[in-house]
Amino acid sequence: MKEITCIVCPRGCRMQAAEENGVITVVGNSCKRGYDFAVSELTDPKRTVCSTVRTAFPDVPVLPVRVSGEIPKARIFDVMRQIGAVCVKVRLGRGDTVIENVLDLGVDVIATSDILIENGKAGGNI
Amino acid sequence: MTNDRYDVIVIGGGPAGLAAAVSAHDNDARVLLIEREARLGGILKQCIHDGFGLLRFGEKLSGPEYAERYIDMFRARDIPALTLTFVTKIVKTEQGFEVHAVNRQGISVHYAHALVLATGCRERTAKQVFIHGTRPSGVFTAGTAQHFVNLLGEMPAKKCVILGSGDIGLIMARRLTLEGARVLGVYEAKPTPSGLTRNLQQCLYDYDIPLHLSHTVTRVFGVDRLEGVEISEVDENMKPIPGTQTRLDCDALILSVGLIPENELAESLGVEIDPKTKGPYCDGQCMTGVPGVFSCGNALHVNDLVDYVSENAAAAGKAAALYTPAPQKYVPLHADGSFLYIVPQRLDLNRDNTKVAVYFRSGGDFNKTRLSVTADGREVFAKKYAFLRPPEMEKLELDFGAFGLTEESDIRFALQLQAEKEREA
Ligand SMILES: Cc1cc2nc3c(=O)[nH]c(=O)nc-3n(C[C@H](O)[C@H](O)[C@H](O)COP(=O)(O)OP(=O)(O)OC[C@H]3O[C@@H](n4cnc5c(N)ncnc54)[C@H](O)[C@@H]3O)c2cc1C
Numbered sequence: 001m002k003e004i005t006c007i008v009c010p011r012g013c014r015m016q017a018a019e020e021n022g023v024i025t026v027v028g029n030s031c032k033r034g035y036d037f038a039v040s041e042l043t044d045p046k047r048t049v050c051s052t053v054r055t056a057f058p059d060v061p062v063l064p065v066r067v068s069g070e071i072p073k074a075r076i077f078d079v080m081r082q083i084g085a086v087c088v089k090v091r092l093g094r095g096d097t098v099i100e101n102v103l104d105l106g107v108d109v110i111a112t113s114d115i116l117i118e119n120g121k122a123g124g125n126i
Numbered sequence: 127m128t129n130d131r132y133d134v135i136v137i138g139g140g141p142a143g144l145a146a147a148v149s150a151h152d153n154d155a156r157v158l159l160i161e162r163e164a165r166l167g168g169i170l171k172q173c174i175h176d177g178f179g180l181l182r183f184g185e186k187l188s189g190p191e192y193a194e195r196y197i198d199m200f201r202a203r204d205i206p207a208l209t210l211t212f213v214t215k216i217v218k219t220e221q222g223f224e225v226h227a228v229n230r231q232g233i234s235v236h237y238a239h240a241l242v243l244a245t246g247c248r249e250r251t252a253k254q255v256f257i258h259g260t261r262p263s264g265v266f267t268a269g270t271a272q273h274f275v276n277l278l279g280e281m282p283a284k285k286c287v288i289l290g291s292g293d294i295g296l297i298m299a300r301r302l303t304l305e306g307a308r309v310l311g312v313y314e315a316k317p318t319p320s321g322l323t324r325n326l327q328q329c330l331y332d333y334d335i336p337l338h339l340s341h342t343v344t345r346v347f348g349v350d351r352l353e354g355v356e357i358s359e360v361d362e363n364m365k366p367i368p369g370t371q372t373r374l375d376c377d378a379l380i381l382s383v384g385l386i387p388e389n390e391l392a393e394s395l396g397v398e399i400d401p402k403t404k405g406p407y408c409d410g411q412c413m414t415g416v417p418g419v420f421s422c423g424n425a426l427h428v429n430d431l432v433d434y435v436s437e438n439a440a441a442a443g444k445a446a447a448l449y450t451p452a453p454q455k456y457v458p459l460h461a462d463g464s465f466l467y468i469v470p471q472r473l474d475l476n477r478d479n480t481k482v483a484v485y486f487r488s489g490g491d492f493n494k495t496r497l498s499v500t501a502d503g504r505e506v507f508a509k510k511y512a513f514l515r516p517p518e519m520e521k522l523e524l525d526f527g528a529f530g531l532t533e534e535s536d537i538r539f540a541l542q543l544q545a546e547k548e549r550e551a
Pocket residue numbers: 137138139140141142143160161162163167168169170173175176177178179211212213214244245246247269272293294297388391422423424425429430431432433435
């Protein structure tokens with residue numbers, strides 16, 4: 001049996017999951033999403049990653065980014081290395097792609113703020 | 127000196143202030159928002175992690191995305207905002223309020239019929255926790271660390287210890303780890319963690335960062351720069367146990383020891399503060415004890431979910447827009463000792479109480495609990511909870527209008543542990 005805290009919503013249900021003959025049973029979840037999360041934790045744990053990328057603009061040294069969907073938990077640091085290698089040279093906005101299909105994982109790394117565009121309008125550098 | 131008149135002035139441009147301003151505007155008020163920083167968005171500008179907006183938008187957004195959605199709504203309404211403007215003083219007058227502010231252009235005074243205080247909260251600092259030793263650099267709050275990493279792109283630590291298990295500390299433990307720092311551990315003096323259970327999972331356990339409960343930092347080492355800290359175990363009264371000290375070498379001590387609602391302006395107006403929430407006492411309309419002054423968001427009580435902040439602030443903004451002076455007819459909401467607090471703390475029977483959001487935290491970890499609300503001994507509402515924990519705030523919506531309340535009514539909130547109840551039966 002495995003103790004799992006559901007991280008899908010803020011309730012943070014504490015669940016117990018057990019696997020027997022390939023059948024997974026879950027108790028302690030308050031909804032179906034908790035069950036799905038427990039199954040994924042036992043078979044193929046997934047997470048999201050949020051970070052920042054460097055920019056070429058002195059007024060905004062870093063731009064916040066996140067992955068557009070979940071990635072395997074084991075690949076978090078691989079994705080972080082890709083994010084760490086980027087330097088943004090154009091004034092991207094919220095939702096714009098920073099890295100397309102990162103490491104072939106089927107998700108993009110996207111910007112999560114309009115700060116570069118806003119500062120550009122306000123007469124920031126470049 | 128310039129001056130101008132508004133129905134509602136909102137102070138603070140974080141998620142609470144933005145939602146309050148939008149809602150006041152939508153209720154036909156002439157609104158001005160004043161924010162001391164250059165950009166709107168408040169603390170969410172630096173909360174680049176996701177998890178915001180699940181309740182409000184049904185999406186898992188990062189802090190900046192959530193804030194900017196509200197900024198878009200705010201701008202779409204052409205509501206005037208003064209940024210880089212600090213409110214220094216508020217004076218109550220016969221017609222309303224005089225709001226004194228300073229910015230690069232100088233001093234200005236603005237007049238309002240009603241005020242919404244959305245000034246957020248601040249972090250407890252090193253001065254407020256007692257630690258022996260020198261005062262080297264390298265000791266700072268989790269919010270400061272967050273500002274450095276997420277806004278300035280600078281790493282403030284290579285190898286650090288986190289004191290306190292508040293959510294910002296947990297979030298920063300993960301963030302610093304992702305950026306290549308070593309987080310030696312999170313040390314919490316209390317026997318239970320302060321942060322959300324899901325943050326313990328996704329910020330600490332996912333990264334094998336140890337959490338040490340009933341432990342605290344008792345000494346810091348280093349002259350100019352922090353070189354290490356001494357950790358001690360504490361007893362049930364949170365007193366360090368002699369002989370349990372160990373030394374850890376590190377270049378930063380990050381404090382996540384709590385947040386306090388920011389209410390300097392409120393207090394200067396004579397608003398009475400609840401010692402439990404450290405925010406103003408308020409009624410079902412988010413109005414404080416000073417008529418015409420409304421409070422919302424983290425200034426009212428520290429929230430863990432911004433979704434609730436937006437909702438509560440929208441209610442405050444609407445109430446401020448619709449505000450007309452009337453004598454108060456208060457009836458208190460009594461919460462028994464099993465609650466940490468409830469908000470609001472009272473109702474004003476001269477106002478609309480048909481749809482009142484009640485926020486509460488339990489005073490301890492309770493499994494299988496029944497919440498019961500009684501009016502004059504008669505149960506008017508009940509709800510069962512599988513578990514209640516102090517870090518996870520709960521919300522109810524109650525129609526107090528249906529309970530036939532008078533000024534003499536005795537309204538009580540109680541938490542009954544189900545096991546106890548069964549024993550009684
Ligand atoms: C590190 C951290 C992590 C969090 N994580 C989550 C999470 O994962 N999920 C979630 O849902 N919520 C999270 N929250 C909670 C959420 O961010 C807050 O509840 C929310 O930002 C509070 O909004 P607010 O508008 O009340 O306060 P703030 O965002 O603090 O805004 C207050 C504003 O008032 C301004 N101000 C103050 N005094 C004055 C003055 N005198 N004159 C002019 N302006 C003034 C300040 O500059 C500030 O912009 C987190 C909070 C923090 C700090």
